[in-house]
Amino acid sequence: MRVSYGVPLAPLTTLRIGGQATSLVEFQELADFPDFVEEMRHSPAPPVCLGEGSNVLVGDQGCATPVLRMATRGLRVRETDDRDRVLVEVQAGHPLRDLVETLISEGLVGMEMLAGIPGTTGATPVQNVGAYGQEVSDTLRSVQAWDWELGRRVTLNASECGLGHRTSIFKRSRRWTVLSLLFSLRRAELSTPVTYRSVAEELDVPLGSSVPPAQVAQAVLTVRRRKGMVLDSSEKDRRSIGSVFFSPEVGGPTAARLRDLGAPVARFPDGSTRVSASWLIRQAGFDLNHPLTHGVRISSVHHTLVADEGASAAAFCQAVDIVLRQVLDRTGVLLTPEIDFIGD
Known part of the structure; x- marks a missing residue:
């Protein structure tokens, strides 16, 4: 310490x-x-x-x-009675990208679509990290955490973590400190089915296909880099937090109206129907590189917010508010920030 x-x-x-x-x-x-x-x-x-x-x-x-x-690191693979299923115990500080690479090299399937996502493994259940059809809730078995309210170490089964679309009981709460995680993964030569068109097109396979996990991960990384969603992919736009807003839930007439406009409206793993936040930002009239406030602008490669020299937290919050209000005014859809705020 x-x-x-x-x-x-x-x-x-x-x-x-x-x-x-x-x-x-x-x-x-x-x-x-x-x-x-x-x-x-x-x-x-x-x-x-x-x-x-x-x-x-x-x-x-x-x-x-x-x-x-x-900054704790390390993982341990535990065999189960099911020869095709293993448990992987991971320390909270272990980088997620390293975990995904290790799992793929070990022939373990279930997290290959999470390639390229920055952050620690301990942060993944906080907002049920997910991408391209996979979420942490698909493989998470349990979380070991310190409960500051009870004053003791606890083990929470995945069902007790309140995992939803980018949310959990840990989100916006300081009651728990995640210490380690247990995942259940499958031994297989082929990935889970590819359900996102951009990844399938990169792989040149039909939607629903399964391919070697390493190929899926490489395709996901390529797609993410095109959007500037890999931290080393663009020097100009590297001061980013990825997705600033949740993909908002839409239904009924709103979903139909957005589909008629060509919006990517999709069914998510939690059963909700949601529309792409980046599409809404573009539809609201924000161009790439669009300046918002001092030191804050729209990325040059993707419709999300990035920081430049001179940016402040106050300016970033103001920029978030500008985008939120204009998207609501132009599209009728209310965005919600997914950023975790730290400070006084």
Whole structure:
């Protein structure tokens, strides 16, 4: 456990925005966690958790509450009675991209569509991370976490985590600190069916096809890079948090109207019908590279928000509000930000 004081948080996030942490606690060994719990007994509030900072906006005034950064790494494969099914236990700080690569190399299927998503594995259940037809809820078996309300370590089955479209019981709550996760994966030579047209076209296969997982992952990475959704894909647009808004749920006449306009309206794994937020932003009149506020603009390759030199948290929030209001005015659909806000 390493404790630092007055630490700038901006360099620890992909947006590179925000003030200082009064105190930052970094863990590389989970065995040190009980010491941290003891130190927190006198704190009026649970700590703020920070992984790789790929979905957070830190306030300009920083954060007075202790910030906990999980840097624990490691995974362990456990065999089951089913010869085609294995359990994989992963430390919360383990990078998701490394986990996906390891699973593919081990011939394990179920998370190959998540290739290229930044962040730690411990952050994945918080908003039920998903892409191109796969979600963490498809493979998550359980989460081991520290419950600050009960003051003890707990194991939550996936069914207890409230996993939905980019949400869970962990979202917008500091009650739990995720320590490790258990996934159930299948041994197979072919991927789960490809259900997204852009990925199928990249692979040159019909929708619903299954191909070797490594090929799927490469196709997903190619599609994501075209959209600037891989952090190393564009120097100009790398100060990004990916999707700023949830894909909003639509139904009935609204869904039909949007389909008539050519909108990508699709059925999601949670059973909801949703429309692409980036399509709505484009439809509302925002061009690529469109300036929004000082230091904040629309990306040059995809309809999402990115930061440039001089950006602040206040300016980013103002830009979010500008996009939200204009999309509502032009399309009649209300967007909801999916960013996690950290700070005072």
